[in-house]
Amino acid sequence: MDYKKLIASMPKGIERDTLRVISYHIGKERAIGRTALVASLSEQGIHSNERAVRFVIRDLRREGHLICSTPGDNGGYYLASNLAEYQDFRQAEFVAKIIDMNETVRAMDHAAKSAFGVGYQQSFNIG
Secondary structure, three states: OOHHHHHHHOOOOHHHHHHHHHOOOEOHHHOEOHHHHHHHHHHOOOOOOHHHHHHHHHHHHHOOOOEEEEOOOOOEEEEOOOHHHHHHHHHHHHHHHHHHHHHHHHHHHHHHHHHHOOOOOOOOOOO
16 A cells, blocks of 8 residues: 555544554554654644544554554554564454453353343343
């Protein structure tokens, strides 16, 4: 993907500048930490905080940008450099969490059925 053209076509603001900064961090070994990302945005005149940046990253991912992340002291955000790197991120950060959450919900549903009787029916309605 030609990120220079894409970024140039985006409206000014935190999303464009976040994607610009991350576009210089291709591959897990070149990840930029959240604190460094916020500082870099501040240097560009985008004053934000780590929480806002997390939401921007989420939105950019939902737009289809392959922004990956890795936890820990040397962790941070980066663009996937290849399919294997994306798949590793996907498995570790999303699939494993989905499976874990599903197990938790199933156990809690079972407990709710025991606590509230056979009339309890699970639902995926949120809100």
